[in-house]
Amino acid sequence: MKRLSLALGCLLVGLVACAAGKDDPVAAAYPDWTGLTAKNRIIGRELCPSDLRHKVAIIVELEATTNLQEHLVLAGKLMERAAFKAGHTVSWEDFVLPRDIISLAIVHNLRNHEAVMEALTLPKGADQSKSQVLSLYGNPALPAQCETGLSVYEGVGYTGSPETAGKRPYVYVLGPAGREILAEGPINAATTKAVMESIAKGKKEIEAWEHPWRRYLGNLPDEKVSPALVKALEKGRTGKLSPLLPVAKALLKGVVSKDEAVAREAQIQYDAICQARSDLVQRILLEASCPHRASYDITELLKYFPREKKRVEAIGARILAKPELAFMAKVFARMMAVSAPDFKCKPSEAKKIVQELNKAKKKLAPMKESTTLAVQNGALIIDMKIDDLLPRLEAMAN
Secondary structure (H helix, E strand, O other), X not given: OHHHHHHHXXXXXXXXXXXXXXXXXXXXXXXXXXXXXXXXXXXXXXXXHHHHOOOEEEEEEEEOOOOHHHHHHHHHHHHHHHOOOOOOOOOOOOOOOOOOEEEEEEEXXXXXXXXXXXXXXXXXXXXXXXXXXXXXXXXXXXXXXXXXXXXXXXOOEOOOOOOOOOOOOEEEEEOOOOOOEEEEEEOOHHHHHHXXXXXXXXXXXXXXXXXXXXOOOEOOOHHHOOHHHHHHHHHOOOOOOOOOHHHHHHHHHHHOOOOHHHHHHHHHHHHHHHHHHHHHHHHHHHOOOOHHHHHHHHHHHHHHOHHHHHHHHHHHHHHHHOHHHHHHHHHHHHHXXXXXXXXXXXXXXXXXXXXXXXXXXXXXXXXXXXXXXXXXXXXXXXXXXXXXXXXHHHHHHO
């Protein structure tokens, strides 16, 4: 009980920030990751223990030696399967962030984090292929990129993890069902082939789930989902604390149940909440080029995780500081609400929404000629989406 009460106490500090404390209860079927703390994070996406469960997880363990740069390159070539490359063709308005695969590099016996930063920094004219791989970790000179690159930590592990001392750089791949290791070994041609095959196997396993993974809910059928969780999601925030806090506390009690099925189901739901928070933060950091969508996601994040405000308030402030972006954010949020598959309203309400969106189109017209790229692109896309939405609303109005 002491172990559980400590974990619940940590939860009160800031729900499901999912900082990996050694006292966090975890169902026996899953890895009990520890060490994923701010202090141990070196570069890349910030992870929580839940991020590394119910997915294909590529874990690479490295030794802090004079060959660290070469080892980071080897690790990057394997981990890039989990790297998200936004590119210029991503339409953030509709894009769904992939969640089936994730990666983590763990550096052992590191004197200081600067050693990794130095290893990731290449001089001008360096080998292009090596430079491309190392860029996946984020540019140490650009802090914003460091937030979204491949994750590198020290001091991370779980009970029963492979013994890698003397064998590093070493890779292993965890399957989505729990502690099963699909492939492992020192990094070489044979291991790399096995890793690629195991990734494909793990992804097929996820595709074969009877119930696809749903944000906040996991891959459980409706009858297995906590009614309190569903109610909390419908209600949203009413005060300073997350509405999901009491739900998470109850789920953590279920996680330590002696009934394996109960523990597994509780773990899935708890991890789904944690992953939703983590993925929202990651998405907001990635979609800077799409301010109206970023604003929409910030609203959702703070609706369920109000203590994350400091993490995203600078991004939100930049959006609201520019009237055009603030207006588009408001229109986009309205569109998302009325375009939901389950949205219903009276004919009179539908008529008002049609009028509202037509007024928005008129205000968007000059913005489509803006010299500010974010304003111009946003106005063009939102205008087109209004055109797509109007026929449905007009039909509801009749």
